[in-house]
Amino acid sequence: MREVVFTGAFLLLLLLLCGAADAATPEEDAAQVMVTGAVIDPAVLMPGDVATVTVTVKNTAQVSVPVRSAKMYTEGNILVLDNPYQTFGAIGAGNEVSFTFTVQADAGSGTYYPRLVLDFTNAGSLRYAVPVRIEVVEPRISVADVPDAFTAGKKEIVRVTVSNPRSGEVNGVSVVPSGEGIVSVPTSTFIGALAPDGSAEATFNITPDRETTLTMTVTYRNGRNQRTTEASIPITFSEDKKGARIVVSGVEVTPENGSYRVSGDVTNAGLEVAKAVVVTVGSPGVPVDPDRVYPVASLDPDDLSNFELTFRAENVTEVPLVIEYRDTDGNLYTTRTNISVEGTVLPGQGEEGGPVPLTIALLIVAVVAVVGVVVFFSWKKAKGG
Amino acid sequence: MSHWIFDVLLNPDAFFRERAEKAPALMVPFILVLITGIIGAVTIYLSMTAMLPVLPADMQGLVSIIGIATAVVTVISAPIIWALQALVFYALSSFYNGSGDLKKSLEAVGYGYVPLIVSALIALALTYSFLSSFSFPSIDFTDPAATAAFQEMIQTSPLIQAGQILGVIFLVWAANIWIFGMKYARGLTTRDAAVVVGVPVVLYIVSQIIMLGVL
Numbered sequence: 236m237r238e239v240v241f242t243g244a245f246l247l248l249l250l251l252l253c254g255a256a257d258a259a260t261p262e263e264d265a266a267q268v269m270v271t272g273a274v275i276d277p278a279v280l281m282p283g284d285v286a287t288v289t290v291t292v293k294n295t296a297q298v299s300v301p302v303r304s305a306k307m308y309t310e311g312n313i314l315v316l317d318n319p320y321q322t323f324g325a326i327g328a329g330n331e332v333s334f335t336f337t338v339q340a341d342a343g344s345g346t347y348y349p350r351l352v353l354d355f356t357n358a359g360s361l362r363y364a365v366p367v368r369i370e371v372v373e374p375r376i377s378v379a380d381v382p383d384a385f386t387a388g389k390k391e392i393v394r395v396t397v398s399n400p401r402s403g404e405v406n407g408v409s410v411v412p413s414g415e416g417i418v419s420v421p422t423s424t425f426i427g428a429l430a431p432d433g434s435a436e437a438t439f440n441i442t443p444d445r446e447t448t449l450t451m452t453v454t455y456r457n458g459r460n461q462r463t464t465e466a467s468i469p470i471t472f473s474e475d476k477k478g479a480r481i482v483v484s485g486v487e488v489t490p491e492n493g494s495y496r497v498s499g500d501v502t503n504a505g506l507e508v509a510k511a512v513v514v515t516v517g518s519p520g521v522p523v524d525p526d527r528v529y530p531v532a533s534l535d536p537d538d539l540s541n542f543e544l545t546f547r548a549e550n551v552t553e554v555p556l557v558i559e560y561r562d563t564d565g566n567l568y569t570t571r572t573n574i575s576v577e578g579t580v581l582p583g584q585g586e587e588g589g590p591v592p593l594t595i596a597l598l599i600v601a602v603v604a605v606v607g608v609v610v611f612f613s614w615k616k617a618k619g620g
Numbered sequence: 621m622s623h624w625i626f627d628v629l630l631n632p633d634a635f636f637r638e639r640a641e642k643a644p645a646l647m648v649p650f651i652l653v654l655i656t657g658i659i660g661a662v663t664i665y666l667s668m669t670a671m672l673p674v675l676p677a678d679m680q681g682l683v684s685i686i687g688i689a690t691a692v693v694t695v696i697s698a699p700i701i702w703a704l705q706a707l708v709f710y711a712l713s714s715f716y717n718g719s720g721d722l723k724k725s726l727e728a729v730g731y732g733y734v735p736l737i738v739s740a741l742i743a744l745a746l747t748y749s750f751l752s753s754f755s756f757p758s759i760d761f762t763d764p765a766a767t768a769a770f771q772e773m774i775q776t777s778p779l780i781q782a783g784q785i786l787g788v789i790f791l792v793w794a795a796n797i798w799i800f801g802m803k804y805a806r807g808l809t810t811r812d813a814a815v816v817v818g819v820p821v822v823l824y825i826v827s828q829i830i831m832l833g834v835l
Contacts, residue, residue: 595782602786606735606793609630613796617633617810 259298265358267296268326270351273365277458279403280340280369284460285316288365289335290351294326301325301356305334310349312342313367340369374399374408374429376453376466379436384473389566390420390442393468395451397426398434405429408455410437414470416445429455443470479534480505481512481558483572485541494523497574498543501558503534509560509568516546517571520554523547534560548576628731629793632800636728640804644723649730650699656733657698659740661691663747670751705729705820709802712816718806728801732794739790743783750779788825795821 274289288307294300305320316337326332338349348364355361380394393412399405408426412419424437441449449468454461486499497516503509512531516522522544529542548554555571562568627635668687672680706729710722774780795817803813 595778599782599785599789602789606789609793610796613630613632613800616631617800 261358264296265355291333293331303354307336311347313347314339399429405455414449418442479509502539509534512560514542517555517557520546520548632797636804652733653702657695661694665691713806716812720806724805728805732797735790735793746783
């Protein structure tokens, strides 16, 4: 008897529960649908960026909840570009459903709230404001290291740092140097993803052949948005403070066999080695054998070497001494120093070969006069005698 | 009475007229000739040794010896040239029926060397001045072209050219002395003596002028 009473009570409870379930209204069921998450890609937009907003809802009710539509509405300057869920079916009991919309930022910095509206058939609607952040700030590029001076044709190292001051990550970051008359090795550097407040460094060997502007262009993606930002580095040529510096001293010019022989010393007064140093004479001087050019071995800083050259020059007072040398990268440098040939005249051009100098001419005239007078008077005396 | 050197230089007619009556004495003329030769030898030796530094080491000793030999030959050849010169004048004067001892001709020609001593001293001074200011180039003396260019460079030097021009002028002075010397040494008229002396001297001067490159 006792078992019969217990079983009956249990069955009665079941009936009561079933009755209670059957008694829930559609509004009550719809109320069991809740938003469990919202994801925005990219997490932080930039003005003009296109992003996807994915909102996930879960039906925690025991029964399926019919949904007529899921729409996102533009709020402020967040434009909703599409609404693919104009019609929808139902969300099964315990199921999760994600609704993805495409939006575009059309505003400055700030947080905006486009709304998701789930329209339950005959049971009201669910409204959910999705926070979307917009930041105007871009990744920054800063020059970490540039040489004190650029020289035409000389390779120099330029190092830049790319940093991400944004709240969100940027991807596919790469740096591309460019500029008129600029050769860069490498032509670009790929950095990859930059986390918020992260930074990375890129190093380039830059060889300019003229004064120009070196532009460092940073390309990156914010979500699916490809963006660029750039920084300019002016390239102006000036004297390389650390480079080799050739100084000519002890120059002696002597006439020799119708030409000139010049000798002297070349000293590297710079801080870097000068390689393949070659000394010759430039126009209007004409190098002649036997020493048209004089190759000097590499000159270390503070090193010295002598040279000898032979050349011809006519109707000039000075000729340029041309010194060519290379740095360790093979870049060619040329320096010129004028040497005077005035006062070092060749035969036929002045004191040593031209017209007789005035004092000597006067001496000759005086001797001629004396001899003439002596001869004249000796003959006169002879006649008188 | 003035010194005989001034007489020779300024009034050769009177000097040789006085000497004509005396026996020929060759000591003084020989010394005059020898002095001329010695000064010439010094000049040549200076010129040759001045280029020693630019010569190769193996050639320096040889050139030094050649310089000494040339200087000695110059001294020795001076009296020989004197004698030959006197012989030429003596021979030429024979065409004008000249009479007189050869020694007298030698004596007359020797006294004519007084202006040539002055000429030799000036040449020595000019040569020394030239060598002091001249930078000898480093050339290959085995190269004929280089050697020729080097010689041209020296010969066209104003100082050297001036020495040669003055040499010609002093030679004219010496010829003037020789005319009066031969006049009395060989008993010639002044005109005949001028021809006897003038012809070879003029020929010599023309050759010198050609060497100077004027003609």
